[in-house]
Amino acid sequence: MNLHEYQGKEILASYGVTVQRGRIANTADEAVAAAKQLTEETGTGWHIIKAQVHAGGRGKGGGVKLAKNLEEVKEIAGSIIGMDLVTPQTTAAGKRVHMVLVAEDVYGPGESEIQEFYMSVLLDRAQSRNMIMYSTEGGMDIETVAEETPHLIFTETIDPAHGLQAFQARRIAFNLGLSGKAFKEMTKFVFALYEAYVKSDSALFEINPVLKASDDRIIAVDCKITMDENALYRHADIQAMRDTREESPIEVEAKAVGLNYVDLDGNVGCMVNGAGLAMATMDLIKQAGGEPANFLDVGGTADAKRVEEAFRIILKDPAVEAILVNIFGGIVRCDRVAQGIVDAYKNMGDAIKVPIIVRLQGTNAEIAKELIDTSGLNVQSAVEFQEAADMVQAVIAKNK
Ligand code: GDP
Ligand code: MN
Secondary structure (H helix, E strand, O other): OEOOHHHHHHHHHHOOOOEOOEEEEOOHHHHHHHHHHHHHHHOOOOEEEEEOOOOOOOOOOOOEEEEOOHHHHHHHHHHHOOOEEOOOOOOOOOEEOOOEEEEEOOOOOOOOOOEEEEEEEEEEOOOOEEEEEEEOOOOOOHHHHHHHOHHHEEEEEEOOOOOOOHHHHHHHHHHOOOOHHHHHHHHHHHHHHHHHHHHOOEEEEEEEEEEEOOOOOEEEOOOEEEEOHHHHHHOHHHHOOOOHHHOOHHHHHHHHOOOEEEEOOOOEEEEEOOHHHHHHHHHHHHHOOOOEOEEEEOOOOOOHHHHHHHHHHHHOOOOOOEEEEEEEEOOOOHHHHHHHHHHHHHHOHHHOOOOEEEEEEEOOHHHHHHHHHOOOOOEEEEOOHHHHHHHHHHHHHHHO
16 A cells, blocks of 8 residues: 555654645645745745646646745646656556645755655565665665666665664665765664654655755655555554545555455456466466456455355456456365356356356366356367366457
8 A cells, every 4th residue: 555745754754753834735825835834834935836646757747846835836737736646656647636735845945955865664475574775866766776887886785683783774874975964863863763764653654855955954855655564553643644536546446345456458357266376367367368358366265255246346347358267176166156147147147248258167167167168158168278278268369
């Protein structure tokens, strides 16, 4: 689960990380009110208006703009709210912007030069340890830095038994070329950031840019947080931050009925029991010349009700040209699943317009095949993996 920038900054601030302060607005008028309030709280005259969508690269797409007075706040907020923001990280259709963050301008000139850094905290799976990744090259996307100037990316690995050590925080500040007050501020920043990451059970914190302001404060200007969904039950407050408008509507619906569904770009829908088999099935579809339209694990109970729910979810995707059902009957018997498919199909009347290929293997597979073959429905059955692949291929070839 991803969070909005403003939500991430709330979490950071609650752990003592200095953030660029801001207020959320759903309309241009709310943005003006937010700007006035912010001027009172921070003394800022200029405001930065930032689209709140789950995608990075907003600046490049015109979703982050500086307003030098209240008229500009109103004008810019009005133009950003409601737009379909296209960034390097969205599709060509973009993402609809529902709200903006009106934030204080922290880039003003002063005693020292401002600097932008990159910093993230994440799990290094190879070492089974948390890692702080940072770079002097802030504000750019880190993939480009990794490609063009990999020597400018540094990492600090944290020993879980000892936690983040003071010498590590100092090494980070040193490698970023800081001294004096900025150096001290950075070590504090790193400690608070790391604590926020660990205590909130996150999978990723990415702060890009971390700003060294002209008064040598270290400030989180942007914030991307990805939550570890398996730990969300421990954080009701963060769970409440979920914004389903940012998620695929089909995925949201699938989650509501307890199906493990991930939307993909292809043309062959899959219904499978078990995540490993689902992955193998997606490979099978690719080999047969198709592209999986989704990942769907129906889990252990493939009864008529569940199969019907799964069919309905898969069919919401207009790109689906065929559905491949691949079920291994270990605990669940194949004939029960076959009956479930037949019942679901009959129940759905003419809602199913695409061919269905069913491959059932395991306990009572032959009885299951018989059940499907004699049902009189537009369902082809297979027992072997390859048979099913050939059937998928034939359907795709016909549609070409
Ligand atoms: P992203 O493009 O989605 O990563 O959004 P960011 O929050 O990182 O903002 C994009 C860029 O806007 C930053 O890299 C900064 O260059 C600029 N920016 C952000 N905050 C301010 C600010 O307070 N003042 C000014 N002048 N620029 C800002
Ligand atoms: Mn950014």
